[in-house]
Amino acid sequence: MTDLHDSAAAGVHTSAAAPWSIRMRDVSVRYPNGVVALKGVSLDIEAGEMVSVVGLSGSGKSSLIRTINGLVPISSGTLEVGGRHLETARGRELRQLRGEIGMIFQGFNLARRASVLNNVLVGRLAHTPTWRTLLGLYRAGDVRIAYEALNSVGILAKAYDRASTLSGGQQQRVAIARALAQQPKLVLADEPVASLDPPTAHGVMRDLRRINQELGITVLTNLHLLDLARTYGTRLIGLRAGEVVYDGPAATASDAVFETIYGRSIQHEDVLG
Amino acid sequence: MSTLAPLVLPPKPRGRWKPWLGLAIVLLITAVTLSPQWGIAFSFDAIARNWQNGADKVLALLQPDWTFFPRTIPPLVETLQMAVIATFVGAVVSLPLSLWAARLTNPNRYTRGALKTLLNAVRSIPDLLYASVLVAMVGVGALPGIIALVLFNVGIIVKMVSESIEVNDAGPLEAGRAAGGTQLQINRAIALTDAWPAFVNQTLYVLELNVRASTVLGLVGAGGLGLLIDAVRTFYRYDQLSLIILEILVVVVVIDAVSAAIRRRLV
Numbered sequence: 001m002t003d004l005h006d007s008a009a010a011g012v013h014t015s016a017a018a019p020w021s022i023r024m025r026d027v028s029v030r031y032p033n034g035v036v037a038l039k040g041v042s043l044d045i046e047a048g049e050m051v052s053v054v055g056l057s058g059s060g061k062s063s064l065i066r067t068i069n070g071l072v073p074i075s076s077g078t079l080e081v082g083g084r085h086l087e088t089a090r091g092r093e094l095r096q097l098r099g100e101i102g103m104i105f106q107g108f109n110l111a112r113r114a115s116v117l118n119n120v121l122v123g124r125l126a127h128t129p130t131w132r133t134l135l136g137l138y139r140a141g142d143v144r145i146a147y148e149a150l151n152s153v154g155i156l157a158k159a160y161d162r163a164s165t166l167s168g169g170q171q172q173r174v175a176i177a178r179a180l181a182q183q184p185k186l187v188l189a190d191e192p193v194a195s196l197d198p199p200t201a202h203g204v205m206r207d208l209r210r211i212n213q214e215l216g217i218t219v220l221t222n223l224h225l226l227d228l229a230r231t232y233g234t235r236l237i238g239l240r241a242g243e244v245v246y247d248g249p250a251a252t253a254s255d256a257v258f259e260t261i262y263g264r265s266i267q268h269e270d271v272l273g
Numbered sequence: 274m275s276t277l278a279p280l281v282l283p284p285k286p287r288g289r290w291k292p293w294l295g296l297a298i299v300l301l302i303t304a305v306t307l308s309p310q311w312g313i314a315f316s317f318d319a320i321a322r323n324w325q326n327g328a329d330k331v332l333a334l335l336q337p338d339w340t341f342f343p344r345t346i347p348p349l350v351e352t353l354q355m356a357v358i359a360t361f362v363g364a365v366v367s368l369p370l371s372l373w374a375a376r377l378t379n380p381n382r383y384t385r386g387a388l389k390t391l392l393n394a395v396r397s398i399p400d401l402l403y404a405s406v407l408v409a410m411v412g413v414g415a416l417p418g419i420i421a422l423v424l425f426n427v428g429i430i431v432k433m434v435s436e437s438i439e440v441n442d443a444g445p446l447e448a449g450r451a452a453g454g455t456q457l458q459i460n461r462a463i464a465l466t467d468a469w470p471a472f473v474n475q476t477l478y479v480l481e482l483n484v485r486a487s488t489v490l491g492l493v494g495a496g497g498l499g500l501l502i503d504a505v506r507t508f509y510r511y512d513q514l515s516l517i518i519l520e521i522l523v524v525v526v527v528i529d530a531v532s533a534a535i536r537r538r539l540v
């Protein structure tokens with residue numbers, strides 16, 4: 001597994017824009033079917049932090065991460081991302097905000113039949129006029145950014161392959177490259193390694209850590225494995241039934257801490273190894 | 274098994290048809306259709322009474338009039354032109370409409386509903402009816418045939434392709450939304466690549482349908498082989514008719530082979 005190739009990764013970010021912070025005040029999320037996924041969550045995440053969010057399945061991790069880029073609307077409370085109010089953003093303003101926030105999904109979410117390069121170019125949509133997208137005429141600069149993003153995750157050689165022909169680990173790297181091509185101020189990852197085998201999972205987690213350490217980007221990662229959360233995060237947030245039940249340093253979080261978050265004793269499925 | 278606590282079963286999902294219910298309904302409809310009181314009127318005697326008549330025609334059909342061949346070429350070419358032009362125009366119109374008609378690629382339920390209603394109306398009218406009305410409007414010839422086929426094609430392609438889009442994975446589109454793309458950008462950059470095989474397959478399929486349909490449209494004056502079929506049929510020239518049928522068969526087989534080749538290259 002290749003890690004981020006440092007200089008190339010830095011090249012993607014010559015703009016050296018300041019990373020974003022997140023301020024949540026009393027945020028609740030209620031879905032149309034009545035399920036309350038978040039209950040009065042207040043969080044301050046500083047620019048450049050590497051945060052792991054842990055909790056059992058159904059505890060609201062995905063809902064939390066998806067409110068941060070407005071994929072899930074919040075029902076009450078306020079949410080500032082990079083100093084801009086997300087809860088009132090609509091249309092173009094919301095798209096521009098999303099354009100600054102990279103997102104990585106458990107299922108990679110690549111267009112399977114499209115080339116790797118075209119998938120990475122999706123990361124440039126917010127910076128591309130619609131007519132260019134419709135005609136498939138990407139700017140040379142955007143294509144360059146996409147190549148550099150692919151290079152930084154070590155799969156530039158696959159640029160013209162169909163996304164579906166890649167292995168799971170490679171597909172997740174393409175998804176990371178897509179997020180990097182956004183030149184993001186913040187990266188959100190929703191269980192990015194839950195579909196991967198252990199060595200590949202560590203490779204992807206190292207990529208995310210280096211995005212944080214070398215590019216200085218704020219990274220928020222949902223995980224359900226406690227050893228990954230301890231190893232790769234500097235801060236740990238524990239969710240249980242839609243509420244924050246733990247917020248503290250990750251490395252020193254004891255098993256007892258995880259037992260409070262999970263509301264049960266630690267089992268061997270809770271670690272990747 | 275230690276304790277046998279009473280099971281609390283979740284409520285069963287409603288509104289789903291049981292397989293046996295579906296089967297019962299099909300059997301019922303078949304029975305009604307065949308019953309003498311309510312069903313369609315038909316009898317086997319008619320076949321027995323007219324068999325001699327039918328046998329003569331079959332005999333004529335088995336002996337194609339090869340000398341008729343040169344006269345069939347221009348209308349055959351016109352039929353093919355109608356089919357190809359109608360397929361092309363129909364496909365170009367259908368591609369954006371397919372994305373417009375699917376929930377995944379057009380979340381606005383009002384514009385989507387309006388389009389679907391319109392398309393249902395378009396589809397509910399048979400192509401022959403379009404052709405006869407259009408012949409009255411724009412005159413005899415290939416043009417009314419082409420317009421009728423385009424309407425027919427759009428009805429089919431948009432329905433089939435938009436339905437295939439609905440079962441595609443929503444994840445990639447969500448990734449496009451998360452990256453700040455507009456719906457139009459997402460549809461073009463992501464949804465289109467996933468919808469492409471269904472689109473190519475449907476387009477090639479309507480090409481084949483168009484060759485057959487365009488022969489029939491001529492019967493109402495909408496150009497192509499149909500005009501000729503109408504003429505030879507009027508003079509009971511079943512030997513000439515059989516030549517035309519053979520030609521249509523050959524064309525359909527050739528188109529089938531050509532579409533298979535195109536499909537391999539495009540999908």
Ligand SMILES: Nc1ncnc2c1ncn2[C@@H]1O[C@H](COP(=O)(O)OP(=O)(O)O)[C@@H](O)[C@H]1O
Pocket residue numbers: 031032033035036037055056057058059060061062063064
């Ligand atoms: N789109 C949705 N509509 C309705 N309920 C949802 C939706 N997404 C999640 N939920 C519910 O919200 C709760 C939290 O889910 P989620 O945020 O996905 O948790 P996690 O990611 O920790 O598994 C669960 O009870 C889940 O069933």
Ligand SMILES: [Mg+2]
Pocket residue numbers: 058061062063190191
């Ligand atoms: Mg989740």
